[in-house]
Amino acid sequence: MDLNTLWFVLLGVLLTGYAILDGFDLGVGILHLTARKDEHRREFLNSIGPFWGGNEVWLVTFGGALFAAFPRAYAAVFSGFYTAFMLLLLALIVRAVSMEFRSKLESAAWRRCWDAGFSVASAVATMLFGVAVGNALLGLPIGPAGEWHGRFLKLLSPYSVLVGLMTVALFALHGAAYLNGKTTGELQQQVHRWFWRALGIFVALFGIVTIFTVWKVPLATRHFGAHPWAWVVALFNVLALANLARCVRRNRPGAAFVSSCAMIAGLMVLLGIAMFPKLAHSSLNPAWSLDIYNAASSPKTLGIMAIIAAIGMPLVLAYTCVIYWVFRGKVQLGKFSY
Amino acid sequence: MNVELLARAQFALTVMFHYLFPPLTIGLGGLLVLMEWRCLRTGDPTYKSLAKFWTEIFALCFALGVASGVVMEFQFGTNWGAYSRFVGDIFGSALAVEAIVAFFLESTFLAVLVFGWDRVPPKMHFFSTVMVALGATLSSVWIVVANSWQQTPAGYVLRNGRAELADFTAAVLNPSTVHRLVHVWLGAYIVAAFFVMAVASYYLRKNRHLETAKKSFRIALWTGLVASLLAPLSGDGHGRNVARYQPAKMAAMEGNFVTGSRATPIYLFGFPDVESQTVRAGVAIPGLLSFLVHRDFKTPVTGLDKFPRADWPPVAATFLTFHAMVGLGLVFIGLTVLAAVQLWRGKLFESRWLLGCFVLAVPLPFLANQLGWCAAEIGRQPWVVYGLLRTSDALSESVAASQVLHSLVMFSLIYALLFALWVFMLVRKIKAGPESATAGKE
Numbered sequence: 001m002d003l004n005t006l007w008f009v010l011l012g013v014l015l016t017g018y019a020i021l022d023g024f025d026l027g028v029g030i031l032h033l034t035a036r037k038d039e040h041r042r043e044f045l046n047s048i049g050p051f052w053g054g055n056e057v058w059l060v061t062f063g064g065a066l067f068a069a070f071p072r073a074y075a076a077v078f079s080g081f082y083t084a085f086m087l088l089l090l091a092l093i094v095r096a097v098s099m100e101f102r103s104k105l106e107s108a109a110w111r112r113c114w115d116a117g118f119s120v121a122s123a124v125a126t127m128l129f130g131v132a133v134g135n136a137l138l139g140l141p142i143g144p145a146g147e148w149h150g151r152f153l154k155l156l157s158p159y160s161v162l163v164g165l166m167t168v169a170l171f172a173l174h175g176a177a178y179l180n181g182k183t184t185g186e187l188q189q190q191v192h193r194w195f196w197r198a199l200g201i202f203v204a205l206f207g208i209v210t211i212f213t214v215w216k217v218p219l220a221t222r223h224f225g226a227h228p229w230a231w232v233v234a235l236f237n238v239l240a241l242a243n244l245a246r247c248v249r250r251n252r253p254g255a256a257f258v259s260s261c262a263m264i265a266g267l268m269v270l271l272g273i274a275m276f277p278k279l280a281h282s283s284l285n286p287a288w289s290l291d292i293y294n295a296a297s298s299p300k301t302l303g304i305m306a307i308i309a310a311i312g313m314p315l316v317l318a319y320t321c322v323i324y325w326v327f328r329g330k331v332q333l334g335k336f337s338y
Numbered sequence: 339m340n341v342e343l344l345a346r347a348q349f350a351l352t353v354m355f356h357y358l359f360p361p362l363t364i365g366l367g368g369l370l371v372l373m374e375w376r377c378l379r380t381g382d383p384t385y386k387s388l389a390k391f392w393t394e395i396f397a398l399c400f401a402l403g404v405a406s407g408v409v410m411e412f413q414f415g416t417n418w419g420a421y422s423r424f425v426g427d428i429f430g431s432a433l434a435v436e437a438i439v440a441f442f443l444e445s446t447f448l449a450v451l452v453f454g455w456d457r458v459p460p461k462m463h464f465f466s467t468v469m470v471a472l473g474a475t476l477s478s479v480w481i482v483v484a485n486s487w488q489q490t491p492a493g494y495v496l497r498n499g500r501a502e503l504a505d506f507t508a509a510v511l512n513p514s515t516v517h518r519l520v521h522v523w524l525g526a527y528i529v530a531a532f533f534v535m536a537v538a539s540y541y542l543r544k545n546r547h548l549e550t551a552k553k554s555f556r557i558a559l560w561t562g563l564v565a566s567l568l569a570p571l572s573g574d575g576h577g578r579n580v581a582r583y584q585p586a587k588m589a590a591m592e593g594n595f596v597t598g599s600r601a602t603p604i605y606l607f608g609f610p611d612v613e614s615q616t617v618r619a620g621v622a623i624p625g626l627l628s629f630l631v632h633r634d635f636k637t638p639v640t641g642l643d644k645f646p647r648a649d650w651p652p653v654a655a656t657f658l659t660f661h662a663m664v665g666l667g668l669v670f671i672g673l674t675v676l677a678a679v680q681l682w683r684g685k686l687f688e689s690r691w692l693l694g695c696f697v698l699a700v701p702l703p704f705l706a707n708q709l710g711w712c713a714a715e716i717g718r719q720p721w722v723v724y725g726l727l728r729t730s731d732a733l734s735e736s737v738a739a740s741q742v743l744h745s746l747v748m749f750s751l752i753y754a755l756l757f758a759l760w761v762f763m764l765v766r767k768i769k770a771g772p773e774s775a776t777a778g779k780e
Contacts, residue, residue, distance in 0.1 A: 063412060147419075
């Protein structure tokens with residue numbers, strides 16, 4: 001494996017880490033308004049309280065790593081998705097401050113405002129991630145010099161909107177699987193109901209998106225003929241989804257959450273297979289696509305950054321695990337809670 | 339409207355808003371370590387309530403720092419595409435390293451600081467505080483590395499139409515990194531120290547939380563005094579570095595239009611007029627700039643006349659922001675020295691007017707940090723990477739002025755709202771005080 005491929009994989013790992021980790025706290029956000037009582041909403045917020053900040057760093061690291069390893073792709077995609085990224089930033093800001101501010105005043109109106117902001121921002125951010133993935137699979141209007149020829153509204157094609165909605169359902173499902181392990185009693189019952197609803201919606205959307213992808217999006221499945229093992233990943237996804245449902249029914253929240261993580265990881269692998277070795281398919285002319293070679297930094301940078309990542313990321317994983325261990329178990333509201 | 343102007347305005351707005359928070363969290367991180375260490379050593383519960391109180395303030399600032407920091411990470415790609423392609427090899431790497439070695443550390447261990455008081459033993463909590471402070475500090479290292487490389491590029495070769503990495507160590511330890519870093523740290527500690535002293539003074543004047551207030555004031559005063567006294571020393575080294583590597587910036591900072599053949603004076607204040615190439619209403623000390631730069635009273639300092647007009651930075655803005663920063667630095671020295679003397683005489687905590695000065699002084703260190711960065715960044719113009727890439731050549735090709743205008747309006751509105759809420763929350767929390775800092779939740 002050359003350095004360029006290694007960096008493609010590393011970026012995949014960072015994005016997968018982000019999807020799994022921030023995925024569940026975005027999911028909790030999407031489901032936030034389904035909790036009606038103030039105390040329940042605080043339980044939702046505090047279930048992710050110690051984690052969401054660290055989770056979001058995965059996105060920041062992904063951005064930084066893309067900038068360092070494939071600057072031409074970073075420049076093209078970030079400037080091309082300009083309006084989408086600005087909306088995403090707005091959503092992420094609103095989300096962060098909603099959690100921080102919400103419980104600091106007792107006023108019900110104040111709390112309702114931040115609750116709505118938190119939930120809507122979580123859904124919008126998730127939707128935008130999905131739309132971005134949909135567009136990446138369709139191909140992007142990239143010109144001969146790696147520059148962009150498009151407008152935001154064109155990004156909202158039926159397919160990318162469908163992928164966006166599917167992502168919202170996916171993270172809601174993932175968030176419900178997480179909350180299932182964090183809540184008790186009446187609230188857990190409620191989370192259960194929403195889990196099954198999210199599951200139903202996700203399965204329906206997943207089915208439609210799969211049919212649409214196979215039928216209309218040749219880029220996504222172009223490697224499946226030459227590499228039949230890609231079907232194994234697809235099968236793995238279906239199995240993980242089935243196991244998720246089974247574990248929730250049998251009341252094994254830990255295993256259910258792991259299945260949910262595995263399913264997201266599987267979907268990310270499928271995305272990686274669809275993209276490789278391209279970072280951005282050009283919809284104008286395949287020859288103008290940005291790939292892991294023509295968009296890359298110098299070999300020296302790729303090498304040094306690989307060493308830093310090889311030392312740094314295991315450390316990050318280690319202390320992240322420690323923190324999840326420290327805050328394991330059901331949520332208890334205390335005087336240090338949100 | 340001009341895309342370049344709008345994109346620069348947006349960068350200035352977002353980075354200035356962002357930079358309210360990092361100096362506070364870098365400095366407060368260090369002060370939190372001191373407080374918790376005292377708590378572990380003495381077992382004195384006042385230190386614990388102190389640490390809890392300041393941790394909550396820290397968390398509030400950190401949340402806003404993260405929210406506004408993500409904007410910075412994305413903005414290079416959205417607005418400055420050509421720049422991103424040109425510097426990705428080196429500048430992008432510094433940002434990526436920052437995320438991997440610093441940002442993860444800080445945000446992960448912050449969970450223990452805020453939510454872990456009842457969950458982990460005190461030593462583990464102290465360890466987490468050290469990790470958070472370390473994370474904040476390492477973060478500043480890599481961000482300053484990235485910025486310093488823009489100011490004084492080193493360790494690169496120009497190849498394939500961009501700056502490619504040739505020597506990692508030389509790029510990281512480029513000529514201005516260490517000078518800038520030390521100055522940034524001192525600035526951060528001055529912000530945090532004055533912030534803590536302001537809150538303590540407020541309590542002392544109101545006759546509340548006397549024990550905690552006196553303890554925090556002492557810790558913060560020593561920190562603030564040392565940092566304020568060291569700042570001009572570090573500034574002197576940094577200034578000589580600017581004179582050597584960015585002489586046009588030095589000339590603009592000092593309003594030095596004409597090199598001449600004799601020693602160059604320094605202007606204490608004044609207003610540089612580019613048309614007439616003079617400093618109006620200026621009061622100058624003869625020969626002092628030559629002494630500061632060359633350590634003699636003979637050699638002239640390079641003036642703006644040695645550079646083509648197209649390479650001049652905006653002179654008035656650079657001059658004024660720099661001089662205002664220096665002036666504020668002198669105010670910090672005056673206040674902390676005075677307070678230290680009064681403390682030594684045992685009269686500080688009765689001196690209502692001096693405590694009042696500290697309450698009012700709270701925005702000044704924030705302002706000084708902002709002004710210093712303004713001087714550094716405006717003085718680098720018209721270059722975005724000094725001598726290599728002009729700011730006007732750094733934009734994203736596909737982004738239209740209307741898009742930047744819309745996002746600029748959006749950021750202005752949301753940041754104004756967030757700033758108001760931040761101040762409101764801080765005031766509320768401070769009024770509630772250390773013991774009851776967690777009230778209003780149930």
